Amino acid sequence: MQFIDLAAQQKRIRGAIEAGFRKILDHGQYILGPEIGELENVLAAYTGAPYAVSVASGTDALLMPLMVEEVGPGDAVFTTTFTFIATAEVIQLLGATPVFVDIDPETFNIDPVQLEAAIRRVQAEKKLTPRGIIPVDLFGQPASYPSIQAIADRHGLFVLEDAAQSFGASQRGKRAGTLARIAATSFFPAKPLGCYGDGGMVFTDSKAMHEQLLSIRVHGQGADKYTNVRVGINGRMDSLQAAVLLAKMTVFPEEMALRQEVASRYDRLLAGAVKVPRILEENVSAWAQYSVLHPRRDEVIRKLRAEGIPTAIYYPIPLHLQQAFTHLGYGKSDFPVAEKVAGEIFSLPMHPYLPPRDQERIASIIAGCK
Numbered sequence: 001m002q003f004i005d006l007a008a009q010q011k012r013i014r015g016a017i018e019a020g021f022r023k024i025l026d027h028g029q030y031i032l033g034p035e036i037g038e039l040e041n042v043l044a045a046y047t048g049a050p051y052a053v054s055v056a057s058g059t060d061a062l063l064m065p066l067m068v069e070e071v072g073p074g075d076a077v078f079t080t081t082f083t084f085i086a087t088a089e090v091i092q093l094l095g096a097t098p099v100f101v102d103i104d105p106e107t108f109n110i111d112p113v114q115l116e117a118a119i120r121r122v123q124a125e126k127k128l129t130p131r132g133i134i135p136v137d138l139f140g141q142p143a144s145y146p147s148i149q150a151i152a153d154r155h156g157l158f159v160l161e162d163a164a165q166s167f168g169a170s171q172r173g174k175r176a177g178t179l180a181r182i183a184a185t186s187f188f189p190a191k192p193l194g195c196y197g198d199g200g201m202v203f204t205d206s207k208a209m210h211e212q213l214l215s216i217r218v219h220g221q222g223a224d225k226y227t228n229v230r231v232g233i234n235g236r237m238d239s240l241q242a243a244v245l246l247a248k249m250t251v252f253p254e255e256m257a258l259r260q261e262v263a264s265r266y267d268r269l270l271a272g273a274v275k276v277p278r279i280l281e282e283n284v285s286a287w288a289q290y291s292v293l294h295p296r297r298d299e300v301i302r303k304l305r306a307e308g309i310p311t312a313i314y315y316p317i318p319l320h321l322q323q324a325f326t327h328l329g330y331g332k333s334d335f336p337v338a339e340k341v342a343g344e345i346f347s348l349p350m351h352p353y354l355p356p357r358d359q360e361r362i363a364s365i366i367a368g369c370k
């Protein structure tokens with residue numbers, strides 16, 4: 001059994017991918033070829049975002065808007081401690097300070113009450129300037145944007161949605177990628193919409209942000225490539241990845257519907273045996289992961305592994321306890337909710353083509369772990 005079955009998906013779209021690759025081999029525009037603009041238009045239309053800029057990875061998609069916002073030394077950017085390192089890494093890379101916040105025990109997303117408290121603490125200390133918030137749509141479920149935006153407005157902060165795991169999700173009818181004025185997503189192969197390498201996209205409603213992102217993507221270029229108006233990065237997505245994503249978008253809406261079915265079936269089969277995910281009424285999850293809690297997680301994982309069923313732990317160590325951030329001075333028990341969840345969480349195989357009989361087998365093994 002596969003944790004994510006990309007081969008089953010490829011079988012459906014192999015012809016379209018090969019046709020896309022052949023076109024690129026013929027025109028030879030490997031960097032910023034016509035597929036790039038085409039993909040940006042398709043994804044802007046899908047999300048409803050006015051502007052979309054394709055980039056080399058989800059990490060660059062987070063880094064580049066922070067560069068536009070001129071985040072740097074002395075600035076504080078608030079984010080969840082329960083996420084992939086990239087979310088906080090980009091803050092640190094620019095010399096600013098990540099300020100971690102605990103999570104909601106039900107959704108595992110940043111807790112708005114704790115967020116407000118953290119902002120007030122930083123303001124009272126007067127050492128750092130609060131600049132922005134990066135909420136993460138963990139496992140595909142959007143964070144609580146209405147509350148977060150109200151907090152951001154009260155304190156004059158920008159919000160950058162980390163939608164790396166939530167492309168295809170929505171909140172109150174709005175698609176992930178548009179839940180804040182700036183959003184970043186990732187096309188790492190295992191993501192709900194993944195390419196065959198690294199890739200990402202920034203979405204924004206701001207024309208000025210869009211223009212600056214285009215410049216930063218190509219080393220801070222001005223009127224042309226050899227006029228540089230700022231320091232940027234090489235943040236371009238290559239045309240071959242765009243061709244893969246264009247082919248995948250032809251089946252993506254159907255795959256999103258299939259993911260809802262797979263998740264609902266797990267919910268039914270696993271209720272009572274583990275703590276199943278809670279999706280808020282206002283949200284539709286993209287189901288990047290189906291993550292459950294069990295107080296004897298390691299035993300359950302061992303039993304599943306013995307039966308050939310793969311699992312993963314996202315995330316075993318919250319960021320405030322990672323060696324990379326020891327200089328920030330956090331310690332054990334600083335964020336008790338995230339620490340408890342990190343000790344009990346694990347993710348089950350999740351993809352649109354997961355057969356119901358496999359889900360039934362997984363559920364019966366877990367049921368035997370009581």
Ligand SMILES: Cc1ncc(COP(=O)(O)O)c(C=O)c1O
Nearest residue numbers: 057058059084086087164186188
């Ligand atoms: C929450 C989150 N943010 C950022 C990233 C970074 O994306 P990438 O691996 O495409 O750089 C990822 C995924 O890898 C992620 O899960």
